Amino acid sequence: MPELAEATAAIIAAGQRLDRLGWVPATAGNISVRLRDGTVAITRSGGHKGFLDADGVIRVGLDGGPLREGDRPSAETGLHCGIYRRFPEAGAVLHGHSVPVTVLSRRLGGSIRLESYELLKAFPGLATHAAAVELPIFDNDQDIPRLQAVVEARWAGEDAVLPGYLLRGHGIYVWGADMPQALMRLEAVEFMLRCELEVRRLP
Numbered sequence: 001m002p003e004l005a006e007a008t009a010a011i012i013a014a015g016q017r018l019d020r021l022g023w024v025p026a027t028a029g030n031i032s033v034r035l036r037d038g039t040v041a042i043t044r045s046g047g048h049k050g051f052l053d054a055d056g057v058i059r060v061g062l063d064g065g066p067l068r069e070g071d072r073p074s075a076e077t078g079l080h081c082g083i084y085r086r087f088p089e090a091g092a093v094l095h096g097h098s099v100p101v102t103v104l105s106r107r108l109g110g111s112i113r114l115e116s117y118e119l120l121k122a123f124p125g126l127a128t129h130a131a132a133v134e135l136p137i138f139d140n141d142q143d144i145p146r147l148q149a150v151v152e153a154r155w156a157g158e159d160a161v162l163p164g165y166l167l168r169g170h171g172i173y174v175w176g177a178d179m180p181q182a183l184m185r186l187e188a189v190e191f192m193l194r195c196e197l198e199v200r201r202l203p
């Protein structure tokens with residue numbers, strides 16, 4: 001796990017990449033990395049994630065509380081910390097608001113099926129495209145502790161938890177062991193969701 005300076009550089013670079021891809025419009029999205037001391041580096045609330053500097057990244061405990069009084073971490077810090085608490089192997093979490101995520105999650109029920117995509121191999125444990133997964137979609141909720149409780153209830157009922165989920169009409173969460181893996185998984189999922197959106201537009 002990295003120290004704060006390395007994590008901050010990774011978060012700034014990830015924000016620029018998500019911005020270039022159009023996945024963090026306005027002040028949407030948030031990004032975090034688990035630090036070597038067990039705390040979490042996360043984006044401040046309300047800033048544009050494509051224009052982050054070192055001051056835009058702050059530290060919180062695993063309970064989501066800022067380590068420095070007065071710091072205001074992402075409004076969705078509770079979802080990041082819920083991932084880190086549940087999955088000790090998670091080292092980085094990405095949240096974006098892409099068009100495919102937003103449109104598809106508004107149209108579908110409790111999950112979206114991703115089947116027979118070569119990029120399914122980006123998920124852990126899937127060695128072939130000949131597979132199908134159900135990516136969870138949760139109803140959006142401004143009450144983050146209540147939303148996190150719903151997410152945890154779903155995880156409790158699953159044998160193999162996928163490293164990602166959608167929030168209806170809102171966005172996507174994806175995580176990985178480190179930032180490169182989290183970015184790779186997010187790009188794979190976003191690609192498959194773009195395909196799903198295109199398929200639904202075909203006559």
Ligand SMILES: CSCCC(=O)C(=O)COP(=O)(O)O
Pocket residue numbers: 026027028029030043044045046047073074075076095
């Ligand atoms: C303008 S986006 C609304 C909040 C949100 O969904 C988001 O991802 C960004 O919130 P943050 O507090 O992390 O800046």
Ligand SMILES: [Zn+2]
Pocket residue numbers: 028029030076095096097170171
């Ligand atoms: Zn969001």
